[in-house]
Amino acid sequence: MVGLDTATLPRVGAGRSRSAWFWARASSLVKLTVPFVFLVAVWQMSALVLGLSNYLYPRPALVLRTFGVLVAHGVLLSYTETSMWRWFVGVGVGTGVAIPVALALSFYRPFARMMFPLINFFTAIVELAWIPLFVLWFGYGFKVIVLSIAYVTFFPVLANTMSGIGQIPKASVQAAQTLGANRWQVALHVLLPGSLPGSVTGVRTGAGYGFRSLIGAEMIAAQSGLGYMIFESRANQLTQRTVAGMITIGVLWLLVDRLYLRPIEKATVERWGLLRRAR
Amino acid sequence: MPVVGSVAAKPAGGSLEVNDVCHEYVRAGDKTAVIALGPVSLQVSAGEFLCLLGPSGCGKSTLLMIIAGLLPPTRGTVAVDAVPVTGPSRERGVVFQDYALLPWKTVRSNVALGPRLAGASRREANQIADEYLELVGMPQAGDRYPHELSGGMRQRAAVARTLAAKPKVLLMDEPFAAVDAQTRGVLQEELVGIWARTAQTVVFVTHSVEEAALLADRVVVMSSAPGRVQEEFPVTLPHQVRFSRESAPRVAEVAASLLASVRVAQPRQSRQVASWSG
Numbered sequence: 001m002v003g004l005d006t007a008t009l010p011r012v013g014a015g016r017s018r019s020a021w022f023w024a025r026a027s028s029l030v031k032l033t034v035p036f037v038f039l040v041a042v043w044q045m046s047a048l049v050l051g052l053s054n055y056l057y058p059r060p061a062l063v064l065r066t067f068g069v070l071v072a073h074g075v076l077l078s079y080t081e082t083s084m085w086r087w088f089v090g091v092g093v094g095t096g097v098a099i100p101v102a103l104a105l106s107f108y109r110p111f112a113r114m115m116f117p118l119i120n121f122f123t124a125i126v127e128l129a130w131i132p133l134f135v136l137w138f139g140y141g142f143k144v145i146v147l148s149i150a151y152v153t154f155f156p157v158l159a160n161t162m163s164g165i166g167q168i169p170k171a172s173v174q175a176a177q178t179l180g181a182n183r184w185q186v187a188l189h190v191l192l193p194g195s196l197p198g199s200v201t202g203v204r205t206g207a208g209y210g211f212r213s214l215i216g217a218e219m220i221a222a223q224s225g226l227g228y229m230i231f232e233s234r235a236n237q238l239t240q241r242t243v244a245g246m247i248t249i250g251v252l253w254l255l256v257d258r259l260y261l262r263p264i265e266k267a268t269v270e271r272w273g274l275l276r277r278a279r
Numbered sequence: 280m281p282v283v284g285s286v287a288a289k290p291a292g293g294s295l296e297v298n299d300v301c302h303e304y305v306r307a308g309d310k311t312a313v314i315a316l317g318p319v320s321l322q323v324s325a326g327e328f329l330c331l332l333g334p335s336g337c338g339k340s341t342l343l344m345i346i347a348g349l350l351p352p353t354r355g356t357v358a359v360d361a362v363p364v365t366g367p368s369r370e371r372g373v374v375f376q377d378y379a380l381l382p383w384k385t386v387r388s389n390v391a392l393g394p395r396l397a398g399a400s401r402r403e404a405n406q407i408a409d410e411y412l413e414l415v416g417m418p419q420a421g422d423r424y425p426h427e428l429s430g431g432m433r434q435r436a437a438v439a440r441t442l443a444a445k446p447k448v449l450l451m452d453e454p455f456a457a458v459d460a461q462t463r464g465v466l467q468e469e470l471v472g473i474w475a476r477t478a479q480t481v482v483f484v485t486h487s488v489e490e491a492a493l494l495a496d497r498v499v500v501m502s503s504a505p506g507r508v509q510e511e512f513p514v515t516l517p518h519q520v521r522f523s524r525e526s527a528p529r530v531a532e533v534a535a536s537l538l539a540s541v542r543v544a545q546p547r548q549s550r551q552v553a554s555w556s557g
Contacts, residue, residue, distance in 0.1 A: 171379035174349050179393040179444045180369030189392065193383045272383070 058240040063247070066240040075229070080248065083225040086142065087214045090149025091207050097150065098157035098206075099199055103187045105158075106165045119155065127151045127213050131220050145217040145225075152213045153206035157199060164198020165191050197272040204261045211253055292480030293360040293370065293447030295323040295346065300355035301505075302341050316341050316506040318355060321499065323448070328474055328481045328518075330495035332488065332537060333544055338506025339484045343450050346482065347373050359447050369393060372446030374454045378433045380425040386412065386436045387421035393444025411439040414473060431462035438470070442477065451483045455490070467493055468522045475518060488541060492533040493521050500537065502544035509544045512537060 040060055047059045054062050070076035105112035127148040134144040168190065176190045218227025226245050233241035301317035316338035323329045331339040344350040346357050348367040357364040359371065372393075380389050390408035391401075399407065405421075412418050415435040425433055434454055441449060455463040471494060474481055485491055491498045495514050502509040514533055520526045 169377075169379070171375045171377060172381060174347075174367070174373065175375060175379040175381070175440075176392070176396075177349065177367035178347055178369065178371060178373040178446075178450075179440070180396040181392075185396055189396075190381065193381070196383075 055237060055239050058243050062240045063243045066238075066244045067247075070241065070244060076244075076248065079224060079226050079229050080252065083214055083218065083227065084252070086145045086218075086225065087149055087207075087210055090146040090214070091153045091203065091210045093146060094150035094153025094206055094210065095157050095199075095203050098154045098202070099161055099192070102158050102161035102165065102195070102199075103191055106162060106191060107183060107187075112162075119158070123155045128216050128220070131217060135221055140221050140223065144221040145214065148217040149210040149213050152209040153203070156205040156209065157202035160198040160202030160205070161195050162198075164195030164201075167198070168194035197269045200265050200268045204257075204265050207256075207261060208253075211249075211256075215249060292325050292449070292478060294325045295321070295448050295480060295482065296358045296361070297321040297342070297346065298356045298358075300342065300345055300352045300357065302338065302345060302350070303353040314505040316345075317352075319501075319506065319508055321508070323480060323482060325480055326478045328471075328494060328496045329483065330491040330498045331482065331484045331501060332491045332498050332541060333486065333501030333506070333509075334503055334541060335486055337501045337503035337544065339486075339501050340452055342501075342506065343373070343452050343482065343484050346448070347371050347450050349373075369397065369444045370447040372441035372444050372449050374434070374437050374441050374449070374451040376453045376456055378425070378430075378437045380433060380437055380440070382425050384424075385421065386417075386423050386425065386428070389425070389436060390421075390440045390443050393440065397444070407443055408439070411443040412436070414442070414476075415439040416469060429462075430458045431466060434458060434466060435469070438473070442473070442479070446479075448480045448482060451481065453484055453486065456485075456487075463490075464522075470494065471518050471521070488534045488537040489530070491537055492530050498537055500540045500544055510540045512540070 044060050047057055050057060058066075067076070105115065130151065131144060131148060134147050138144050138147070172190050172194060173186055176186050181189060214225075215227035215230065218225040219231040222228045226249055230242045230245035230249075233239065233245065298320055299318040300320070302315050303312045304315055305311070306313050319342060321329075331342065333339045341350065345352045346364070348357075348364045348371060364371070380386075381392070384392070387405055387408045390411055391399075391404035394404035394407045395401070409418065409421060412421055415438055417432060417435055417439075420428065420432065420436065425436065428436065434457075437454070455466050458466065467490065473479075483491075483494060485494075492514065498512040498514060499508055500510045500512070501507065512533070516526065516529055516533065521530055
């Protein structure tokens with residue numbers, strides 16, 4: 001009897017949870033789609049009511065056809081690739097600089113306090129304001145765009161990593177010190193892993209800033225990419241391409257955020273939260 | 280517990296000397312300097328098990344942190360084997376009350392940290408870690424994470440981690456205060472067993488007279504405000520027999536005389552409360 005129980009119970013449980021998982025997925029997909037269907041409907045209706053030309057107010061059907069053209073010519077894919085690569089490198093550079101700076105600042109607290117107004121000052125200067133200077137220094141293209149993305153990624157990663165370091169229990173650091181760790185070994189074994197949930201939150205925020213910065217920078221300082229397409233299409237009286245570019249950006253962000261950033265953040269924060277509670 | 284050859288063969292612990300150590304802090308309100316501790320002087324000989332006993336707030340943990348090098352003394356010096364202490368180092372290992380295991384590392388990696396920091400390869404360090412995990416009676420737990428362990432197991436792992444760094448002096452800051460009474464008894468007996476085999480010098484901070492009576496070669500009772508050495512008690516009962524039922528009355532006798540001393544050591548206000556309550 002006992003054998004029967006244990007043999008049948010898990011299978012029933014597993015079946016139920018699998019179908020529950022399916023319905024949860026399906027319902028979340030519906031919930032995600034409904035507002036967008038609504039948006040397209042409003043767009044179509046307003047186009048009919050306003051009666052403006054496709055140049056001033058491109059219709060959904062035309063934009064859809066434009067997508068077809070852009071995909072067929074390979075432009076959309078190649079521009080998307082270009083833009084995403086710049087974004088990826090920019091976020092990587094910003095994060096790669098911010099985390100060591102956060103660790104260094106945490107070693108020298110009085111110095112760090114002295115630096116905070118400076119950090120605030122630079123946070124306030126929008127990266128687009130830097131672009132004229134960046135172009136002057138590096139010319140048009142990859143470097144300038146990566147730099148402006150790195151710039152906006154840097155600050156949230158720095159702030160969140162530092163707050164993550166601040167939450168590490170003092171005893172963890174002291175334990176490492178009394179095991180023979182020097183300053184850099186404390187950073188490597190305690191501060192870096194201990195502040196990871198903060199860093200991940202910072203990267204997600206920074207990646208969002210960086211994504212917007214990407215488009216802005218590409219409008220000004222690039223000859224390729226989605227931002228370039230959006231800006232140049234208007235000048236060539238192809239407004240539908242501008243709209244197609246805008247939609248692409250929105251969709252890309254939704255995908256990246258849902259498929260990568262959010263799950264990673266959730267996993268880290270949850271896991272570390274569990275660990276911290278049970279220290 | 281099985282005896283692990285290479286662990287038992289380790290050289291004896293070092294001697295510790297605390298000379299006129301004081302700790303002062305500046306009170307936030309009127310900016311006056313308050314003496315929290317000292318002057319305190321102590322000599323702990325190599326291989327001795329010393330308990331620092333006192334009411335809460337007497338500065339015994341502060342003294343331990345100063346010995347560890349984690350807190351600079353306002354005045355006075357600390358030396359291990361006649362070498363002055365200038366900061367934290369692996370020669371003075373600390374077992375903290377709340378374990379302070381690194382939650383993102385497995386138990387084995389936690390214990391291996393000391394050897395790793397001392398330059399051992401990952402393989403060597405893991406091997407040492409496994410030896411010490413066996414010493415504390417948890418050879419199977421290496422792959423688990425601290426949050427998967429009970430409080431008692433975590434404290435065993437913390438002891439293993441501190442010992443694996445091969446300190447000259449083992450400093451323990453109320454290490455068993457957070458575990459349940461039954462586990463505490465087991466851990467105390469295990470600690471005495473490990474101490475007997477490793478010939479480690481131990482400074483053990485506690486506010487429990489029973490714990491001090493069970494563990495110590497010598498008990499130093501501290502008074503509060505400022506924390507000073509009030510009285511010293513050598514405990515002559517052999518360690519092998521202290522946990523046996525027959526010895527219970529004699530241990531209780533030691534505990535009673537410690538308690539009398541602690542009562543005197545308590546500041547007046549709390550002493551009144553203590554006499555009211557029984």
